[in-house]
Amino acid sequence: MAWRLRKEALEDVAVIGGLIGVQFVYAGNSVLLSYLLSLGFNPLTLVILSALATFVILSPVAVLFERHLWPRKIGWKLMLQLVLISFTGVTMFQSLFLKGIKMTSPAMATAMPNLAPGLIFVIAWAIRLEKVKWSCVYSKVKIVGTLMCVAGALAMSVMHSAGKKEDKFTSASSDVVFDKEKIIGCLYLMGAVFVLSSNIVLQAVTLGQFPAPMSLCAITSLIGAFTTVAVQLFEDYKSLFSLPLVSFGSVVGFSLLAGSVGGLTVSFNGWAMKKRGPVLVSMFSPVGTVCSVVLSVLTIGDTIKLGSLAGMLLMFTGLYFVLWAKGKEGYSHGDDLEKI
Numbered sequence: 001m002a003w004r005l006r007k008e009a010l011e012d013v014a015v016i017g018g019l020i021g022v023q024f025v026y027a028g029n030s031v032l033l034s035y036l037l038s039l040g041f042n043p044l045t046l047v048i049l050s051a052l053a054t055f056v057i058l059s060p061v062a063v064l065f066e067r068h069l070w071p072r073k074i075g076w077k078l079m080l081q082l083v084l085i086s087f088t089g090v091t092m093f094q095s096l097f098l099k100g101i102k103m104t105s106p107a108m109a110t111a112m113p114n115l116a117p118g119l120i121f122v123i124a125w126a127i128r129l130e131k132v133k134w135s136c137v138y139s140k141v142k143i144v145g146t147l148m149c150v151a152g153a154l155a156m157s158v159m160h161s162a163g164k165k166e167d168k169f170t171s172a173s174s175d176v177v178f179d180k181e182k183i184i185g186c187l188y189l190m191g192a193v194f195v196l197s198s199n200i201v202l203q204a205v206t207l208g209q210f211p212a213p214m215s216l217c218a219i220t221s222l223i224g225a226f227t228t229v230a231v232q233l234f235e236d237y238k239s240l241f242s243l244p245l246v247s248f249g250s251v252v253g254f255s256l257l258a259g260s261v262g263g264l265t266v267s268f269n270g271w272a273m274k275k276r277g278p279v280l281v282s283m284f285s286p287v288g289t290v291c292s293v294v295l296s297v298l299t300i301g302d303t304i305k306l307g308s309l310a311g312m313l314l315m316f317t318g319l320y321f322v323l324w325a326k327g328k329e330g331y332s333h334g335d336d337l338e339k340i
Helices: 002-038 043-069 076-103 106-126 137-161 180-209 213-240 248-276 278-282 285-300 306-329 335-339
Strands: 162-164 176-178
Touching: 002 043, 002 076, 002 248, 002 278, 002 285, 043 076, 043 213, 043 248, 076 180, 076 213, 106 137, 106 180, 106 278, 137 306, 180 213, 180 248, 180 278, 213 248, 248 278, 278 306
Parallel strands: none
Antiparallel strands: 162 176
């Protein structure tokens, strides 16, 4: 009994510490993507290259460590789920996300996915992946914490979209001018968040039938690369073969770096979802927001507004509420995934 409790405690530390680390990586990745797009990379071309690199990097590792976890037979239902995860997670989400980050900033691109916890909570509750008892105080605290995260994300996003004529920390008044391009970029990012929320819940369900996170990431990356090529050929086939004025070695290096980051983070998130459910994984997005804001200020001269800081505080408070409530009511383990 003591050994089991110790194992669960270590697992909790690994999950929470790993999810915080993933958000640090996401923040750095957002700044890198913004830089690559400024060089002239087509967003869909970047998606294709990084997805192929993810497949190349993860495939050998998945075969070596997860082959015994593969299902003996892949039915039509599982195949359809893999295709949907690939199209929504690789093609749709990343395309909308990259278009949004091109029109806004890395900080905004990291802030918007904080809307996902609310959507994921509702979807997971609807299909019984997340337990909610209206008579239970912990369920109520969990709902309040989720709403606080969403409200904080909205506050930060709106304040960040407002460009100011004066210095960084002047009070918000008639000097505030809303940038039309940033607002359109926000709409792209909001669309990406909706797609991401549905995709995360679908991944959690699929992991119940295919309990191999790295293999799932490798397969969906390969399928997603092909679906993205098809979309790119349909939209503008000429831009598929156009690359920015950088060396071939730099293109390969950027692709491998993006593929490594994407593969490792998605695989870890899949493992964490299998252990603790999709809602808890999504609640760590605020950490990435803070990291991205700091990196944006240090690297590309972005600004921090007082409203954004207030939004961050609200998001972290909501995250603490959810973690406390889930700790009190008991984590929802992978058993629930098997029932779907």
